[in-house]
Amino acid sequence: MDSLTVPTGLHVHDDFPLADERGPIVAAARRADRYAVHVTRTADETERELARLLDGARVAAVVTDDTVEALYGGRLYAALRSAGAHVMAHAVPAGERSKSLDQAVRLWNWLAHSELGRRDVLIAFGGGVICDLGGWVASAYMRGVPYVNVPTTLLAMVDGALGGKVAVNHPVAKNLLGAFEQPRGVVADVGYARSLERRHLAAGIAECIKKGVIASPAYFAFIEDNAAALLGGDLDALEVLVRSAAAIKTALIERDPYEDDLRRPLNFGHTIGHPLETVTGYGPLLHGEAVAFGMVVESRIAARRGWLPEPALERLVELLETCRLPVHARELPAGLSAAALIRATAKVRLIRAGSLRWVLPTELGQTVIADDVREEEIRAALAACGILE
Numbered sequence: 001m002d003s004l005t006v007p008t009g010l011h012v013h014d015d016f017p018l019a020d021e022r023g024p025i026v027a028a029a030r031r032a033d034r035y036a037v038h039v040t041r042t043a044d045e046t047e048r049e050l051a052r053l054l055d056g057a058r059v060a061a062v063v064t065d066d067t068v069e070a071l072y073g074g075r076l077y078a079a080l081r082s083a084g085a086h087v088m089a090h091a092v093p094a095g096e097r098s099k100s101l102d103q104a105v106r107l108w109n110w111l112a113h114s115e116l117g118r119r120d121v122l123i124a125f126g127g128g129v130i131c132d133l134g135g136w137v138a139s140a141y142m143r144g145v146p147y148v149n150v151p152t153t154l155l156a157m158v159d160g161a162l163g164g165k166v167a168v169n170h171p172v173a174k175n176l177l178g179a180f181e182q183p184r185g186v187v188a189d190v191g192y193a194r195s196l197e198r199r200h201l202a203a204g205i206a207e208c209i210k211k212g213v214i215a216s217p218a219y220f221a222f223i224e225d226n227a228a229a230l231l232g233g234d235l236d237a238l239e240v241l242v243r244s245a246a247a248i249k250t251a252l253i254e255r256d257p258y259e260d261d262l263r264r265p266l267n268f269g270h271t272i273g274h275p276l277e278t279v280t281g282y283g284p285l286l287h288g289e290a291v292a293f294g295m296v297v298e299s300r301i302a303a304r305r306g307w308l309p310e311p312a313l314e315r316l317v318e319l320l321e322t323c324r325l326p327v328h329a330r331e332l333p334a335g336l337s338a339a340a341l342i343r344a345t346a347k348v349r350l351i352r353a354g355s356l357r358w359v360l361p362t363e364l365g366q367t368v369i370a371d372d373v374r375e376e377e378i379r380a381a382l383a384a385c386g387i388l389e
């Protein structure tokens with residue numbers, strides 16, 4: 001051939017020099033993830049946002065649970081189809097026990113036999129369990145496919161769907177297997193809260209109360225003033241609750257998206273809450289309920305140290321009680337022992353790089369993160385909540 005033609009396609013040209021002879025070769029991988037949280041009220045709005053988030057995907061793989069699928073699956077799948085996607089869906093049994101390695105493997109097998117490619121999208125459609133499970137499956141499949149969270153519980157709207165922490169549980173510890181993988185976007189439709197039982201609304205409010213304690217007296221006061229409306233499923237009140245939760249959580253996460261610093265106020269209530277879920281077998285207690293009880297124990301530790309004024313402790317306990325969230329052992333499954341709970345914190349200690357971090361509130365909007373809480377302080381706080389030995 002005597003004349004050259006210019007090849008079509010993406011042209012890539014590099015000209016690396018030889019490497020330096022000394023010193024390590026430093027690999028850099030910078031991530032700057034940004035995504036929007038759309039708070040919606042109607043199915044039409046939700047479907048419009050979702051159609052945008054498909055961003056040209058041919059296939060939408062929906063991961064959901066059987067309860068959510070029965071309530072809302074038909075409409076959502078039809079909307080995705082009219083947005084031009086081929087829809088495939090997999091529903092796991094509802095509940096925390098589905099946040100397991102076993103279910104993740106089933107989902108990977110399902111995806112492996114599908115048409116889903118790296119330009120396509122996985123949609124996590126459900127509560128916090130589904131956002132965590134679906135996000136983790138998406139993070140590992142083909143080294144990562146985009147995923148969109150469509151949270152359907154209040155807890156997932158105000159917390160679980162935000163922040164990119166994805167994981168499944170292990171019998172030894174909660175969220176032991178997971179990753180950081182930010183979603184492409186979140187569509188939080190408060191209208192889904194209409195079908196939530198009061199207990200599930202309260203569990204979501206627990207994570208909001210947490211945000212009020214650690215970061216926003218105004219938000220705490222809003223929940224106090226509107227507790228009845230929120231628990232009654234009032235959509236105006238819920239919309240304010242969800243929007244502000246998203247604003248507070250995303251701002252806190254932005255300071256340290258990949259938890260380089262393990263001292264995070266967002267863990268308030270979780271140092272006891274997670275072990276409580278582990279020792280009760282990830283079943284009888286909702287995550288928000290465990291966090292509520294954890295907040296009381298951790299606040300009692302702060303109060304016993306003289307760091308948190310008694311009236312502030314009482315104000316927190318009163319608000320949790322108004323929401324019928326557990327603040328005492330009599331509202332928890334029977335047979336809990338302090339020894340078992342303290343044993344279960346050992347794994348959390350390992351995850352948190354050797355020492356347990358306690359987020360201790362000193363007043364609304366202020367916390368101190370302490371790693372010197374002694375076992376007798378934990379026992380005393382647990383005993384004050386009715387958990388002995």
Ligand SMILES: NC(=O)c1ccc[n+]([C@@H]2O[C@H](COP(=O)([O-])OP(=O)(O)OC[C@H]3O[C@@H](n4cnc5c(N)ncnc54)[C@H](O)[C@@H]3O)[C@@H](O)[C@H]2O)c1
Pocket residue numbers: 065066067068071094095096099126127128129130132152153154155156159160161162163164165166192193194195196197200203286287288
């Ligand atoms: N990744 C994070 O940052 C993060 C933050 C907080 C919580 N979480 C995780 O979230 C999980 C808890 O989430 P959850 O409380 O949403 O649990 P869940 O996902 O199990 O949902 C609770 C129940 O509500 C049902 N449900 C869902 N939407 C419904 C609707 N609109 N109407 C009626 N019923 C509905 C579900 O089928 C399920 O039975 C925990 O595993 C927790 O660790 C993760």
